[in-house]
Amino acid sequence: MLADLTLPVPLESRIGVVTLRRARSDDAAAIIALLADDAVSAARGDVAADADLPAYTAGLDSVLADGSNDLLVAEHDGAVIGTFQLTRIPGMSRRGATRLLVEAVRVSSRLRSSGVGSALMRWVTDVAAVDLGTPMVQLTSDAQRVDAHRFYERLGFAGSHKGFKYSVPLS
Secondary structure (H helix, E strand, O other): OOOOOOOOEEEEEOOEEEEEEEOOHHHHHHHHHHHHOOHHHHHOOOOOOHHHHHHHHHHHHHHHHOOOEEEEEEEEOOEEEEEEEEEEEOOOHHHHOOEEEEEEEEEOHHHOOOOHHHHHHHHHHHHHHHHHOOOEEEEOOOOOOHHHHHHHHHOOOOOOOOOOOOOOOOO
């Protein structure tokens, strides 16, 4: 966990106050549902199959056990409605700057355009990055996510790089 972050915190959105907190192991099913609620993720195999729950729970536990990582969830009316992962990456470039990587940003499809995503990302840039002393926040977004790209650009992110992925055949 990124222990320097003070959580939980209330965030304002158009649906009211959303509570941002650290994920727990028992949040795995809700996080999986958010991943499956996204067409791009579902096409990659994130379909919320019961048989996959142990793998996702192990992944969540692994993230939470790594001090350079944190997985956060947004709650509203007792339900998990959003999530994202943060990773603090020390580096050599940019005069030894440490970066804050944001991954797997998801908001329930029924609540998109409600201000929840903006509240989450503004907290990342205005609070988390400052508190952690990371002068750069970076993220990648699948090339298919044109609406997400407009969203990030509206928040001040620049599409400055082209990302590449390589799938390693492990079996």
